[in-house]
Amino acid sequence: MESLVVPALILLAVVAGVTVAYRAARRRKAAHGASRSRPAATPQELARAAAGRLSEDEHRRLYALIAQGQAMAAIKFYYESTGEGLRASRDAVGALAAHPQPYRSPEPVQALQEDDDEPQRFAYRYRAIASKGDVTREVSSNMLNDEIYGRIRTLARSGETEAAANALTRHSDITLKQAREFIELLDD
Known part of the structure; x- marks a missing residue:
């Protein structure tokens, strides 16, 4: 009888492992299928x-x-x-x-300050890097994210470099001079 206890325990451990792996695979497949069920943009x-x-x-x-x-x-x-x-x-x-699209001029870009009184702090640090030639600048801040940085880039590319520099200063811990240097690398 004692000679069957060890193989029985090993068999139970293998069955339990296979069951856990099977359930994990089903959950992963269900989660993957759910992410695909979102309607795609036309x-x-x-x-x-x-x-x-x-x-x-x-x-x-x-x-x-x-x-x-x-x-x-x-x-x-x-x-x-x-x-x-x-x-x-x-x-x-x-x-x-x-599906050809006519050019539509963007809505007048309002300063970021109107959107939010106090910049939100995120749980992560966002890194924005700009370079031109052999000059590279980096801004790292937990008050930046993709959306805010995208608005700053839009301001810079539309020629509103001062508004972009002010917005970057507001959403980071850099000086206005450093922000202007960073924005110079974006606006071409």
Whole structure:
């Protein structure tokens, strides 16, 4: 009888391990399936959003590349202009080619100070890096995130460098002079 106790315990441990692994795999598959069930943006919505990320000159140049049949150059141009990922740039250019969008001037950009009285502090530090040539600047702050940094970049690219520098100073611990140096690297 004692000779069967050890193999029985090993068998029970193996069965328990397989059961736990099976349940974990089912949960992972269910979670993956749930994330796929979200409705994707329609191609028209994707085209509209993609066109909204471009300045008037970028919009014109992108459509010139599309009209000339230079899809790869158009994707590269969109990628460099917006900072989106390569796959997102490919999808955006495809949507813009299939559903042409007229250029719409952006709403007047309000200063970030109007949106929030006191900057929110996040649980993580956000790192923003800008470089031009061999000059590189970095801002690290727990009052920045993708959305706020995107608004600062939009301000800089639309020529409102002083508003962008003020917003960056407000959402970080750098001086206005350092913020202006950082913004100079963004506005081309």
